[in-house]
Amino acid sequence: MHGSAVVLPAVLAVSSRLGRSDAEARCAFVAGVETAYALGEAMTNVTYVDGWWTTGLFGAVGAAAGAARALRLDPAGCAVAIAHAALLAAGYRAVLGTAAKPLGCGHAARLGVEAAGLAAARLDGRLDVIEHPRGFAAVRGCVLLDIAPPRIGRSLCATEWRLLSPGVARKLFPACSAVQAAGEALRDLMRAHALAATDIISIDCGAPRLVVESLVFDKPQSVSQAQFSLQAALTCIALFGDLSVHHLEAEAWRAPEAQDLMARITLRPEPDAFDPDAASESATLRIMLRDGTCLARYNPVATGMPARPMEERDLLAKFAACTLPALGDVRSREVGARVLRGNGNSADLLRLLVGS
Incomplete structure (x- = not known):
């Protein structure tokens, strides 16, 4: 889930309106994202795999916790804010590749701010909304794991804070995280062998389930779809050596030479070739060149992921x-x-x- 994309706007909105210091805003942000990540850990990856958009679900709850902290609500007030957000949060993975995804981030942040405001106004909510038989977890088919919150005191254990372990992912390219490993592998091969796009006959990418399920647009028709397209990403990297916001805004993948290369890029599942936990968004590239050479590269973890910090x-x-x-x-x-x-x-x- 993209915790910071939802929690930070909510915290910044409340903190700036009330003139909070950076230090206090930072505390509120940590409270918000740790709440979202703990809830996600408790409900496991099954939530996402089953089709729920976890950024909208868990992010709204985290935004409420962060906004409540920025409002300086007491623990009971923070709990009510979380309850209001959990009662109203929603999201489905059908948003991928549409404007509804960034709009959904904004909606979840706004919901978090509003939930904190409702709590500040002393409007009650169900405090057992997460574990209620008809509540947040049960209707999504989840069995909650018992997750302990981080201990707060003079001695902080880094492994208890999700911001530190496993840590936050940052992306090399402005596209879906499932693109990153394959994109970096192609960029590195192009540089190492001084390749031009015209040298390439075809690109084959084998990837685990999460990558294949996320990159669903082999012929994108919009910028949003291009951000979830392996073909668009690899084509831009082959043609320009990079994938940037400029390439997305210019819709560089629509050019005739780009369309020709995109048609020769394939993405296929290799579910048994990767560790689903350690390398859930990894990729193996096989590039066939016009001189008959076949280049291959396996990238288990892209730069920017917690295991390979940027x-x-x-x-x-x-x-x-x-x-x-x-x-x-x-x-x-x-x-x-x-x-x-x-x-x-x-x-x-x-x-x-x-x-x-």
Whole structure:
């Protein structure tokens, strides 16, 4: 699930309105994402596999917890905020490849803010909504695992905090996480062998179930669909050496030469070739070249995933590239540096973001 994409906007909205410091906003963010991740862990990956969109479900609950913390509600108030969000949260994986997915992130964040507001107004909700026989877990066919919250005190155990273990995934490319390992493998092969797209006859990608189920658009018709298309991603990387927001906005995969290459890229399941836990979004590429050479590369974990952290400079470059169209070059760098410093007021950050 994409915890930060939902929890951070909710926390930032409340914190900036109330003039909270970065430190307090950061505490609220941690509270929110840890709540979302603990709930997801308790309900297991079965929730996602069965077709539920976990970012909308767990994210809304986390957004409520984070917003409640930013409002400085007491524990009882935070519990009520969580209850309101859990009673109303929804989402199905049918959103993938549509504008409903980013809109759904915004909806879940808004729901979290509203749930915290309802709790602040002392409107009650069912505190047993998660485990109720007709509640959050049961209607989704889940048996809840017993998950302990992190201990808070002078001695913090890193393994108890999901933000630290397993940690947060960051993406090399602005597309579905299922694209990342295959995209990086192709980029590295292109660089290592000084290849051009015209050298390639075909690309075959074997991948585990999660990748195949996520990348469902072999002939994308929109930017949203292209972000869930292995063919579009690998074509851009083969043609331009990268997949960026610019390539998505320009719909580079629609060009005739791109369409020709896309038709020669296949994605097929290899369910027995990968560890479903350690390498759930891995990929094996096999590239047939015009000179008869066949190149192969297995990428178990893409750079940016918790097992292979991204360098700070690469993270800042990715941030700048993604925010450049909205913020411009100067402000995108200012915002990136400001977020890393984290020593001011949330309202100042919001003003910098919106340019006022």
